[in-house]
Amino acid sequence: xxxxxxxxxxxxxxxxxxxxxxIVTLEKIFGKNIFEAFRDLSFTNIQTIxxxxxxxxxxxxxxxxxxxxxxxxxxxxxxxPDGLMTDIAVKSGLLKQEEVNDAEQSLKNA
Numbered sequence: 741x742x743x744x745x746x747x748x749x750x751x752x753x754x755x756x757x758x759x760x761x762x763i764v765t766l767e768k769i770f771g772k773n774i775f776e777a778f779r780d781l782s783f784t785n786i787q788t789i790x791x792x793x794x795x796x797x798x799x800x801x802x803x804x805x806x807x808x809x810x811x812x813x814x815x816x817x818x819x820x821p822d823g824l825m826t827d828i829a830v831k832s833g834l835l836k837q838e839e840v841n842d843a844e845q846s847l848k849n850a
Contacts, residue, residue: 744795745828749810755796756824758832762792774834781821783808790820793828 747754763774766789770777777789790811791797791804802810815824829835 743831743833745824745831747811747814747824749814752800752810753796754794754800754807754811756790756793756828756831757795758793758828758834759795763834766792778821778825778829781825783817786817786820786825789825790828793832 743757745756747756758774766777767774769788769792770780770785772780777785787804787808791807794800794807797807800807811820811824826835830837
């Protein structure tokens with residue numbers, strides 16, 4: 741499970757991973773490649789991406805609205821893309837941690 745992002749809120753454990761089938765589904769939903777989908781981060785897009793990454797949604801028995809309400813008790817809406825979603829992308833192998841670090845450093849130097 742070291743390639744999953746685990747988030748615990750109250751008694752619930754959320755397990756996130758961006759699997760290949762989730763990427764295909766998201767690209768079909770958004771009509772663009774996964775990297776472009778991650779750049780257009782409206783609330784609805786964040787919700788859709790996270791729900792497709794939630795690998796234990798059946799076990800939790802929650803819908804995407806409940807998931808977001810719970811996540812927003814732990815994270816602000818601004819923290820989710822730069823924190824949680826980035827961590828999911830790194831642990832899933834979509835990005836390398838060095839790439840994230842380099843991008844963050846570039847932003848600091850700009």
